[in-house]
Amino acid sequence: MNLHASLSYVTLAHSPLLWTIAGVIVLLAFYVRAVIGFGSGLISVALLTLIFPIKEVVPVVLLLDLLGSVLLGAYDFRKMHWPELRWLIPGSIVGLAIGSFILADTNAQNLTRFLGVFILAYVVYALAMKPERLPRISLPWGTPLGIFGGVVGSLYGGGGPPIVAYLQMRHLDKRAFRATFQGIALTDNILRGFMYIALALLTWQLAVGFLMLIPPVLLGLWAGNRLHMRINQRTFLLATLALLTVVGLKYLI
Template sequence: MFTQHSLAWSSLWQHPELLGMAALVVLLAFYVRAVIGFGSGLISVALLALIFPVKEVVPVVLLLDLVGSVLLGAYDFHEIRWPELRWLVPGSLLGLAAGAFILADTDAQSLTRFLGLFILAYVVYALVLKPEKLPRLSLPWGLPLGIFGGVIGSLYGGGGPPIVAYLQMRHLDKRAFRATFQGIALADNIVRLFLYIGLSLLTLPLAISFVFLVPPVLLGLWAGNRLHFRIPQRAFLLSTLALLTIVGIQYLI
């Protein structure tokens, strides 16, 4: 186990090796984000929390994810499937609010295990049917799956898996998938930003650290975007399932 240090800018300034390690993690995370459209929060939080306190990591990663959502969303703006967001965004906002109440009164660990089982069951289902042959969900399914994603986002800082499942079963092509996911991620990021500010989880020293980590975000997005346009659609679908498998296993353990 690594010795944990503060993620505040003063600590990074005094320990440049920590800044270098954090930058490499962020670069990898946003490379993956640009390739398949999601996963930067999962990778960043999981690895940075080995070095820094998780209560500091989550707010900083939120700001980095906000940058990723804005840049990828702007780059792919014309590829966004707006009808999907008409159901997903309201559901996600409802879920974010509900998750806060659930967190206050429920054993979060048992909910984590349930989520892990749900994700792994979906991955098995998708692999058995083949991802490109999954049944097509109707648009209104975006509301309950958006709520589910919002609850998970409120509890664990990222509600991607249920929304990824929904978008896969809407059979969007890889760029439309990535673009539309940025829309829901942006709404989630903005709501959580205000929550973190209101709860004093996001402080000025952490905000300054975020600024130090923006360059590796930009480099990761640039490099990952180049691969996104080269990866075949089936490889893209299998890559999303592979990352979901990692997420599911992480939640179980």
């Protein structure tokens, strides 16, 4: 990592190379986000931290994800499934609080391995059953899986996998899946944003740096949405499981 690299406005404005590298990473991340509805945080953080300090990457990616959630959520607003959100959001809020205490008092490494095992076990199960034939679970499952997602979000910056599993087993079509996921992601991003501000992790220099990365976010979302509209439901489900596999291996290793 370049020790002088920074995601602040001052560095990006005076280093076209760093701005270009960061922009390409962000474009790729939000292309994936638009195609399957999640994953931008994982990709952005994993790649940006190879160059920039993680304490700067996480707050900036939070702002980028917040923008992505707002834009995709507004675009797909009419496709959101509110019954699922009514069970997921309260559970997620509880989970975020629990995760904060765990992070403060516990070594999260063992929990990381558990999460990796959980994700990979779900992927194997979904592939064995065939994604489109997964059993349909009832709405109340949204509360425990929302709590699990909230804990994961608090510890690792994104509670996607448990929420993805829930929405897949609610058998939402690809557009409804993407729309509903943005609702829970938006809640998570707002709550974590307040936490980062309180901890002074989100500074005005980083906030202005975030503004410089908005163009690649918009381009990635636009291009990814074009593919999202073209792929069929089975391809969408398999792409979702492929990204979950990458996430599971990352947490396990």
